[in-house]
Amino acid sequence: MRTPSETWSYGLFIPHDPRAVGVVRAALRHILDGAGLSCLVETAELMVSELVTNSYQYAKTDAYVSVDRSPFDLTIAVWDTGPGVPERQKAAADEEYGRGLGIVEACADSWGVRDCPNGKAVWFTVVPKGERS
Numbered sequence: 001m002r003t004p005s006e007t008w009s010y011g012l013f014i015p016h017d018p019r020a021v022g023v024v025r026a027a028l029r030h031i032l033d034g035a036g037l038s039c040l041v042e043t044a045e046l047m048v049s050e051l052v053t054n055s056y057q058y059a060k061t062d063a064y065v066s067v068d069r070s071p072f073d074l075t076i077a078v079w080d081t082g083p084g085v086p087e088r089q090k091a092a093a094d095e096e097y098g099r100g101l102g103i104v105e106a107c108a109d110s111w112g113v114r115d116c117p118n119g120k121a122v123w124f125t126v127v128p129k130g131e132r133s
Helices: 022-033 038-059 099-105
Strands: 006-013 065-069 074-080 110-116 120-128
Touching: 006 022, 022 038, 022 065, 038 065, 038 074, 038 099, 038 120, 074 110, 099 120
Parallel strands: none
Antiparallel strands: 006 065, 065 074, 074 120, 110 120
């Protein structure tokens, strides 16, 4: 089992394909279970699903997902070439869309958007419960 002081990174290029969300969720579950971070799986899967879905809907190109463990937290980012900076939407109770960034904001310890060459990365961090300060 990994100790909290270890650092590591995984990356996954994903095609512009609706099946990518399920592939990313399965890969993330494998990574976190293998790293002894099962406590983060459900929350991290939910948030990465929202970000990959947004990327699929708005970018229309391939994307990249990074999973980075630091001594303090876990950061997951989804990079794509979609235009503009995503903003949190207010969805009506009967609307199916518009909740993704609200879910990320509610579940993540922190989140944001970074400008990158030829695109942007939407990221979030989560801190395992035993490591919160």
